[in-house]
Amino acid sequence: MRLLPRNAAATADAILFAGDDLLRKSESEMRRIRGRRIAMIFQDPMTSLNPVLTVGEQIAEAVRLHFGASRSEARNRAVEMLEKVRVPEARQRLDEYPHQFSGGMRQRVMIAMALSCGPELLIADEPTTALDVTIQAQILELMNEIQRETGTAIILITHDLGVVAEVCANVLVMYGGNLVEYGTATQIFEAPRMPYTQGLLASLPRLDKRDRTRLVPIKGQPPNLLNLPAGCAFAPRCAYRMPICDEPVALYDFGGGHVARCVLYDDAAATQRPIEVETVPLAKKS
Amino acid sequence: MTPSTAGAQTPLVEVQDLYKYFPVRAGLFSRHIADVHAVDGVNLRIKAGETLGLVGESGSGKTTIGRLILNLVRPTKGAIFFRGRNITNLRRREVRALRREMQIIFQDPYASLNPRMTVGEIVGEPLRIHGIARGAAVARRVDELIRLVGLRSYHVNRYPHEFSGGQRQRVGIARALAVNPTFIVLDEPVSALDVSIQAQVINLLEDLQEQLGLTYLFIAHDLSVIRHISNRVAVMYVGKIVEVAPRDELYENPLHPYTQSLLSAIPIPEPAVEARRKRIVLTGDIPSPVHPPSGCRFHTRCPVAYDRCIKEEPALLHYGNGHFAACHLVEEQSGRAPSLIEGPIVVPAS
Numbered sequence: 001m002r003l004l005p006r007n008a009a010a011t012a013d014a015i016l017f018a019g020d021d022l023l024r025k026s027e028s029e030m031r032r033i034r035g036r037r038i039a040m041i042f043q044d045p046m047t048s049l050n051p052v053l054t055v056g057e058q059i060a061e062a063v064r065l066h067f068g069a070s071r072s073e074a075r076n077r078a079v080e081m082l083e084k085v086r087v088p089e090a091r092q093r094l095d096e097y098p099h100q101f102s103g104g105m106r107q108r109v110m111i112a113m114a115l116s117c118g119p120e121l122l123i124a125d126e127p128t129t130a131l132d133v134t135i136q137a138q139i140l141e142l143m144n145e146i147q148r149e150t151g152t153a154i155i156l157i158t159h160d161l162g163v164v165a166e167v168c169a170n171v172l173v174m175y176g177g178n179l180v181e182y183g184t185a186t187q188i189f190e191a192p193r194m195p196y197t198q199g200l201l202a203s204l205p206r207l208d209k210r211d212r213t214r215l216v217p218i219k220g221q222p223p224n225l226l227n228l229p230a231g232c233a234f235a236p237r238c239a240y241r242m243p244i245c246d247e248p249v250a251l252y253d254f255g256g257g258h259v260a261r262c263v264l265y266d267d268a269a270a271t272q273r274p275i276e277v278e279t280v281p282l283a284k285k286s
Numbered sequence: 287m288t289p290s291t292a293g294a295q296t297p298l299v300e301v302q303d304l305y306k307y308f309p310v311r312a313g314l315f316s317r318h319i320a321d322v323h324a325v326d327g328v329n330l331r332i333k334a335g336e337t338l339g340l341v342g343e344s345g346s347g348k349t350t351i352g353r354l355i356l357n358l359v360r361p362t363k364g365a366i367f368f369r370g371r372n373i374t375n376l377r378r379r380e381v382r383a384l385r386r387e388m389q390i391i392f393q394d395p396y397a398s399l400n401p402r403m404t405v406g407e408i409v410g411e412p413l414r415i416h417g418i419a420r421g422a423a424v425a426r427r428v429d430e431l432i433r434l435v436g437l438r439s440y441h442v443n444r445y446p447h448e449f450s451g452g453q454r455q456r457v458g459i460a461r462a463l464a465v466n467p468t469f470i471v472l473d474e475p476v477s478a479l480d481v482s483i484q485a486q487v488i489n490l491l492e493d494l495q496e497q498l499g500l501t502y503l504f505i506a507h508d509l510s511v512i513r514h515i516s517n518r519v520a521v522m523y524v525g526k527i528v529e530v531a532p533r534d535e536l537y538e539n540p541l542h543p544y545t546q547s548l549l550s551a552i553p554i555p556e557p558a559v560e561a562r563r564k565r566i567v568l569t570g571d572i573p574s575p576v577h578p579p580s581g582c583r584f585h586t587r588c589p590v591a592y593d594r595c596i597k598e599e600p601a602l603l604h605y606g607n608g609h610f611a612a613c614h615l616v617e618e619q620s621g622r623a624p625s626l627i628e629g630p631i632v633v634p635a636s
Contacts, residue, residue, distance in 0.1 A: 162553030
């Protein structure tokens with residue numbers, strides 16, 4: 001989306017969207033993409049909605065901007081969108097302000113805004129994290145239905161592995177700023193390769209487990225992004241750590257699109273013995 | 287029979303017909319215009335040595351119950367007993383004495399630790415306040431506590447900001463344990479932590495319970511964590527308890543339509559299981575506790591509600607094996623759960 005402040009330097013070779021490099025776009029070209037072709041929804045709908053504009057004005061704004069629609073056309077589109085995200089009494093609620101909506105309803109408004117221009121890609125950043133579970137179920141169901149109807153691609157950013165299992169086809173696991181594993185949901189959940197992915201799944205208490213077995217936590221703390229190790233960022237917490245892990249690690253291919261960044265699957269690793277995992281150094285006295 | 291009379295031995299904590307209303311004020315003269323019905327007639331008992339899980343969504347009143355038991359807020363009506371003694375509306379000095387027996391651990395370990403005190407001072411403060419230790423004995427006890435919760439001795443001279451979330455929660459636990467309490471209210475103790483850190487803290491809490499013989503009231507919205515840690519579970523909805531049961535009974539045979547919906551709403555981190563599951567998706571929002579619905583509070587969202595549910599409030603009735611539920615339909619079907627979907631709500635893991 002190119003929304004990060006200037007001090008964040010994107011060092012990618014290219015960010016391709018429908019074959020076009022977004023890094024080479026001018027700011028005005030980006031403005032025509034943002035909201036229209038790529039839309040985004042955020043975790044906290046209250047802080048991402050403008051409190052002094054009515055919900056209708058906010059949904060209509062994007063339509064007017066991108067399609068030059070008239071006031072009344074845009075208003076009709078806003079009603080249509082609110083109905084699509086199943087806000088009851090959409091026409092009346094159009095003139096209400098965000099604070100008059102509940103958390104779940106606000107997230108519906110956000111989704112209505114994001115979808116108002118028919119984007120090809122929707123980036124949803126923890127869209128249900130701030131919601132109660134019965135409301136989360138409503139929103140996830142809505143996102144599934146909308147994807148079926150409109151064919152919009154969705155990038156769902158979340159820490160909740162249950163939500164991933166429920167809605168995602170493919171999963172990309174990140175750790176310390178890097179892709180560590182990628183595959184279909186079935187590959188990731190049933191045959192995870194990276195010890196971090198394995199550790200995450202083992203550390204979760206399960207709703208459907210009767211036996212009260214002990215949880216297996218991942219040792220240590222998440223890495224400090226100011227001071228990442230040169231090799232595998234997970235190595236300091238990994239039970240299989242070997243000397244070779246301190247060197248940069250390539251992605252290994254497991255077939256069927258499943259890749260993982262872990263030296264365990266390198267032939268060179270066969271000759272190395274795991275080293276004793278030390279406890280992670282704690283934050284330094286400042 | 288109500289939950290307060292089931293079973294023979296005296297419970298460690300007992301809550302009888304407890305109410306807490308918070309006034310809503312508005313206007314120039316702060317006129318009292320309404321009340322938030324945070325806790326609206328709750329009966330509960332917690333046995334010594336057990337973990338009672340208390341679950342509910344926003345505004346269900348679960349946190350207020352924890353605070354009422356600790357005398358952090360005063361009830362509008364009702365009584366709280368600890369070891370059979372009435373501890374409702376104690377005087378200040380008595381409250382202080384009570385805090386040696388019961389402690390609380392909060393959700394956000396950063397907001398609940400004084401940033402200008404070292405960890406040693408934070409953990410040592412209750413020892414001084416309660417006159418438990420003085421001088422060198424404080425340092426010895428602090429060191430013991432710090433190591434008990436899995437931190438290192440050298441951590442005593444550090445400040446909260448130097449720790450990660452999980453370590454800060456350990457400091458909060460050490461502070462709560464300083465006075466050697468028997469009962470601890472854990473209010474969403476792992477909700478603010480990274481997934482990979484949650485398990486560390488849950489294991490620690492389990493170890494401490496076993497070593498020190500603690501009794502927990504574990505308040506959380508995460509039903510997976512609750513299943514893992516609790517012996518019994520109570521489910522709240524808008525100020526009321528709608529169901530109480532032993533852990534596996536609640537998860538495998540939920541009676542109340544709200545409990546069923548809640549359990550079915552939780553995604554399970556296994557795509558194959560998720561694909562086989564049917565989900566009850568409730569319509570509408572959680573009602574405001576300022577104007578709770580008439581009759582059964584769940585009737586506005588309940589897929590099987592009928593006229594009786596709108597008029598009459600259901601009582602929390604016992605259906606055997608310590609399983610209580612407040613639902614007219616369950617009562618009319620003599621303890622059989624209404625079936626909202628085909629098949630089990632939670633497919634047991636293979």
